[in-house]
Amino acid sequence: KQEVTQIPAALSVPEGENLVLNCSFTDSAIYNLQWFRQDPGKGLTSLLLIQSSQREQTSGRLNASLDKSSGRSTLYIAASQPGDSATYLCAPEIKAAGNKLTFGGGTRVLVKP
Amino acid sequence: EAGVAQSPRYKIIEKRQSVAFWCNPISGHATLYWYQQILGQGPKLLIQFQNNGVVDDSQLPKDRFSAERLKGVDSTLKIQPAKLEDSAVYLCASSQGWDEGEQYFGPGTRLTVT
Numbered sequence: 019k020q021e022v023t024q025i026p027a028a029l030s031v032p033e034g035e036n037l038v039l040n041c042s043f044t045d046s047a048i049y050n051l052q053w054f055r056q057d058p059g060k061g062l063t064s065l066l067l068i069q070s071s072q073r074e075q076t077s078g079r080l081n082a083s084l085d086k087s088s089g090r091s092t093l094y095i096a097a098s099q100p101g102d103s104a105t106y107l108c109a110p111e112i113k114a115a116g117n118k119l120t121f122g123g124g125t126r127v128l129v130k131p
Numbered sequence: 132e133a134g135v136a137q138s139p140r141y142k143i144i145e146k147r148q149s150v151a152f153w154c155n156p157i158s159g160h161a162t163l164y165w166y167q168q169i170l171g172q173g174p175k176l177l178i179q180f181q182n183n184g185v186v187d188d189s190q191l192p193k194d195r196f197s198a199e200r201l202k203g204v205d206s207t208l209k210i211q212p213a214k215l216e217d218s219a220v221y222l223c224a225s226s227q228g229w230d231e232g233e234q235y236f237g238p239g240t241r242l243t244v245t
Contacts, residue, residue: 022173052233052234054236059241060238060239061135061222061236061237061238061239062174062222062224062236063236064233064234064235067233107173107174109173117162117226117232117234118176118179118187119174119176119234121173121174121175122173123171123172123173124172124173
């Protein structure tokens with residue numbers, strides 16, 4: 019059974035600092051891995067999807083790396099802004115009877131102006 | 132393109148009452164998922180449909196939860212009778228196929244059981 023851990027659980031930084039969010043998973047036989055953002059009271063918004071054959075994926079100020087062999091992914095957010103305040107969730111996908119996501123507990127980020 | 136729609140957005144009920152949630156996926160998406168997200172935790176998959184058939188319901192508490200997806204489009208998740216520990220956000224998601232593409236999530240329904 020896939021277990022996903024996200025560290026730290028919460029993070030508070032001043033505006034402009036770079037953010038580093040860590041995700042570890044126990045089963046390295048994944049198909050891909052998604053990073054999501056969740057604002058309070060809202061659903062999940064997909065930020066990045068990394069295929070298992072990729073090492074990293076970039077979108078604007080966001081960069082996610084994937085190391086399948088060690089069961090780790092890291093989300094980097096450059097030059098953080100108050101609008102980046104949200105909970106960030108990682109979800110590796112296993113390919114067994116359909117694409118199933120297993121979510122970590124999330125990292126709650128607060129960027130202070 | 133319209134996103135995943137869910138209703139109601141909020142619901143408060145007393146324990147032992149019943150409740151139903153509705154989800155309309157993105158047009159053309161064959162796969163539909165229901166997740167339960169307890170406060171402070173990540174979402175947990177309850178049930179996955181491919182068209183109108185169930186692919187996985189291994190984590191659905193079948194003594195009180197039921198779900199259906201008639202005609203392979205809209206879906207309804209029901210809880211009867213509700214318990215205090217069912218208080219959570221219920222998220223619906225859809226994807227193009229059962230083994231392809233990203234999952235797109237709706238805004239969720241926040242259930243409070245008192």
